[in-house]
Amino acid sequence: MATISDVAKEARVSVATVSRVLNNKESVRKETQQRVYDAIEKLNFQPNLLARNFRRSESRVILIITPNITNPYYAHILTGIGETASSLGYSALIFNTGGSLEKEKEGMEMLKLRRADGAILLASSMESPHLLEYVESHPVVQCSEYDGASGLPRVSIDNHLAAKEVVEYLIDSGHEKIATISSKNTYISTKERLDAYRETMKDHGLKVPRSYIAHGDPDYSFKSGKKAAMKLLSLKERPTAIFCISDTLALGTISAAMEMGIKVPEELTVTGFDDVDDTTMFHPYITTVKQPCYDLGMRAMKLLFDRMMKKEISDKKVILSHQFVIRESSAPYKP
Amino acid sequence: MATISDVAKEARVSVATVSRVLNNKESVRKETQQRVYDAIEKLNFQPNLLARNFRRSESRVILIITPNITNPYYAHILTGIGETASSLGYSALIFNTGGSLEKEKEGMEMLKLRRADGAILLASSMESPHLLEYVESHPVVQCSEYDGASGLPRVSIDNHLAAKEVVEYLIDSGHEKIATISSKNTYISTKERLDAYRETMKDHGLKVPRSYIAHGDPDYSFKSGKKAAMKLLSLKERPTAIFCISDTLALGTISAAMEMGIKVPEELTVTGFDDVDDTTMFHPYITTVKQPCYDLGMRAMKLLFDRMMKKEISDKKVILSHQFVIRESSAPYKP
DNA sequence: CTGTTAGCGCTTTCAA
DNA sequence: TTGAAAGCGCTAACAG
Numbered sequence: 041m042a043t044i045s046d047v048a049k050e051a052r053v054s055v056a057t058v059s060r061v062l063n064n065k066e067s068v069r070k071e072t073q074q075r076v077y078d079a080i081e082k083l084n085f086q087p088n089l090l091a092r093n094f095r096r097s098e099s100r101v102i103l104i105i106t107p108n109i110t111n112p113y114y115a116h117i118l119t120g121i122g123e124t125a126s127s128l129g130y131s132a133l134i135f136n137t138g139g140s141l142e143k144e145k146e147g148m149e150m151l152k153l154r155r156a157d158g159a160i161l162l163a164s165s166m167e168s169p170h171l172l173e174y175v176e177s178h179p180v181v182q183c184s185e186y187d188g189a190s191g192l193p194r195v196s197i198d199n200h201l202a203a204k205e206v207v208e209y210l211i212d213s214g215h216e217k218i219a220t221i222s223s224k225n226t227y228i229s230t231k232e233r234l235d236a237y238r239e240t241m242k243d244h245g246l247k248v249p250r251s252y253i254a255h256g257d258p259d260y261s262f263k264s265g266k267k268a269a270m271k272l273l274s275l276k277e278r279p280t281a282i283f284c285i286s287d288t289l290a291l292g293t294i295s296a297a298m299e300m301g302i303k304v305p306e307e308l309t310v311t312g313f314d315d316v317d318d319t320t321m322f323h324p325y326i327t328t329v330k331q332p333c334y335d336l337g338m339r340a341m342k343l344l345f346d347r348m349m350k351k352e353i354s355d356k357k358v359i360l361s362h363q364f365v366i367r368e369s370s371a372p373y374k375p
Numbered sequence: 376m377a378t379i380s381d382v383a384k385e386a387r388v389s390v391a392t393v394s395r396v397l398n399n400k401e402s403v404r405k406e407t408q409q410r411v412y413d414a415i416e417k418l419n420f421q422p423n424l425l426a427r428n429f430r431r432s433e434s435r436v437i438l439i440i441t442p443n444i445t446n447p448y449y450a451h452i453l454t455g456i457g458e459t460a461s462s463l464g465y466s467a468l469i470f471n472t473g474g475s476l477e478k479e480k481e482g483m484e485m486l487k488l489r490r491a492d493g494a495i496l497l498a499s500s501m502e503s504p505h506l507l508e509y510v511e512s513h514p515v516v517q518c519s520e521y522d523g524a525s526g527l528p529r530v531s532i533d534n535h536l537a538a539k540e541v542v543e544y545l546i547d548s549g550h551e552k553i554a555t556i557s558s559k560n561t562y563i564s565t566k567e568r569l570d571a572y573r574e575t576m577k578d579h580g581l582k583v584p585r586s587y588i589a590h591g592d593p594d595y596s597f598k599s600g601k602k603a604a605m606k607l608l609s610l611k612e613r614p615t616a617i618f619c620i621s622d623t624l625a626l627g628t629i630s631a632a633m634e635m636g637i638k639v640p641e642e643l644t645v646t647g648f649d650d651v652d653d654t655t656m657f658h659p660y661i662t663t664v665k666q667p668c669y670d671l672g673m674r675a676m677k678l679l680f681d682r683m684m685k686k687e688i689s690d691k692k693v694i695l696s697h698q699f700v701i702r703e704s705s706a707p708y709k710p
Numbered sequence: 711c712t713g714t715t716a717g718c719g720c721t722t723t724c725a726a
Numbered sequence: 727t728t729g730a731a732a733g734c735g736c737t738a739a740c741a742g
Binding site for chain 1: 421422423424425426428429432433434444445447450451453454457458466467469470471485487488489490597626630633634653655656657658
């Protein structure tokens with residue numbers, strides 16, 4: 041492989057000049073520049089990133105810490121991050137944690153080792169104290185899920201508002217026996233959606249029996265949604281609507297209803313959350329909240345970039361707008 | 376950040392010695408070693424990967440070229456690659472091409488720039504000639520899809536055999552009017568599955584009218600599967616079984632059948648391929664071929680590792696075994 | 711506008 | 727078993 045000094049020799053200039061045209065910022069005479077370009081072409085020269093990064097003390101890599109790429113919701117965010125990173129000259133290193141805190145720390149070590157210049161946390165299972173060690177000396181932003189106490193920049197939708205919208209829609213449709221399927225994880229979105237459900241119900245003078253709050257697995261698995269729904273649908277006071285905090289949970293709920301001979305939406309209204317791919321794969325298509333996944337990722341990357349460039353960040357809390365999509369799994373209450 | 380020479384000073388040894396204990400290969404006296412460890416701890420030293428990689432002229436990063444992480448099939452393979460890479464001391468850089476050849480070349484440039492030491496091609500849209508430029512001087516392996524002419528190592532299942540198994544099962548179940556939904560892409564798996572379908576039909580003396588071979592989009596989209604199925608199901612000689620070369624296509628087919636009032640599996644048998652997540656999200660659960668995605672990824676990474684270490688590779692063509700899973704979308708033919 | 715030169719932090723001969 | 731010292735290829739003062 042040709043090096044910068046080979047090029048310099050070939051073009052009869054100094055290495056400094058070659059470096060200048062490579063980074064085309066300082067002034068180089070047009071003619072000289074051309075000579076250098078010719079030499080580069082002739083020798084088929086490619087700058088050695090290893091050397092450059094070392095010298096500049098940067099990796100031009102950003103780290104994405106995610107629980108699970110297999111989840112299409114994250115996969116879409118990842119795509120947004122990835123393409124934006126690429127357009128800014130960065131490569132994206134994806135680190136799967138499977139939700140384990142240990143793995144998460146292992147990932148963050150990449151920052152210290154200088155394998156990556158900054159990180160985007162997709163659904164940190166860490167509590168702030170654990171983060172602190174890395175966050176003090178490295179740019180980090182949170183995307184989608186976040187820890188409010190960490191003080192880190194973040195981008196997400198307004199989960200509380202979105203959930204409120206769904207529950208109000210349910211109430212406006214005449215439903216009163218509204219149950220929810222939440223999840224056993226500690227994500228802020230989970231908490232906010234559940235809180236909004238409770239508040240909205242209360243604001244409208246509607247009761248929420250303890251038994252109306254069911255929980256799926258931390259990863260919103262289809263099976264756990266089905267199981268939770270089975271329980272809900274076996275209640276004496278069977279709910280006429282179920283507000284699920286994820287689409288897979290809603291899918292599970294619909295499946296449970298079908299097996300129990302309960303028609304959706306005629307006898308049971310079901311709503312989801314996120315609007316991932318399989319939301320319109322089967323009838324009934326699911327009424328849900330569409331999240332701007334790609335944009336979430338894009339904005340997070342831009343925020344991180346600003347951070348890395350040490351630009352002032354105007355907005356530390358970016359809230360993107362969601363969209364409530366009414367489809368086939370919901371209908372007005374019919375006594 | 377402390378450097379190796381800070382540590383050397385602190386431990387009253389030379390940098391060479393510190394380097395030796397860091398890479399613990401050359402012999403260092405126990406006592407000295409301990410002094411170095413103490414110094415490292417005291418100074419909270421972390422070796423600078425940027426410097427190390429530069430010096431060693433390696434990145435310890437591997438590149439994954441994939442059309443689309445959003446596809447759960449690839450996402451699972453990615454997980455296998457990622458975890459294996461991690462355990463071997465490598466980080467995985469994921470490069471999404473969206474199926475574009477240009478993007479693909481852009482990704483492969485990372486190899487030349489030394490951003491990555493090797494690459495795994497998940498579904499190369501490149502034809503061998505384009506690959507050549509990179510393959511000559513860098514370790515590359517193909518996973519799942521491959522170009523047989525490239526001569527590159529590869530790991531995959533035996534698509535021909537698997538497809539044959541499915542079609543034979545259909546025939547053994549009494550079906551004769553068996554159609555297929557293939558795809559408009561140029562993947563080898565597509566070709567092999569279609570070929571196997573044709574051959575098997577022929578071997579059993581069954582006719583395949585031209586109209587029995589339908590095509591979905593290159594990315595196997597649900598919608599395109601539905602559309603293709605609609606056409607197939609409107610034929611005068613309506614097929615009693617449809618062999619789909621992917622699960623989403625099968626899902627689309629079932630959806631089409633439902634809308635047309637055709638019962639699956641009573642009046643129509645549908646089979647899929649790959650066994651991705653949503654294969655058991657709805658009834659009827661899909662009869663399909665399960666691919667060992669995680670293992671596919673793992674083996675590919677191991678192969679690449681061997682290549683990078685310049686070990687002899689015993690097997691250039693690794694075939695992993697699949698599993699035919701009979702579920703609810705298929706049934707014996709009833710006249 | 712261009713050249714000279716000093717490192718960046720690490721690994722690796724070579725010599726002791 | 728250890729140390730001295732030479733670089734890896736590039737960037738960025740600094741000098742001209």
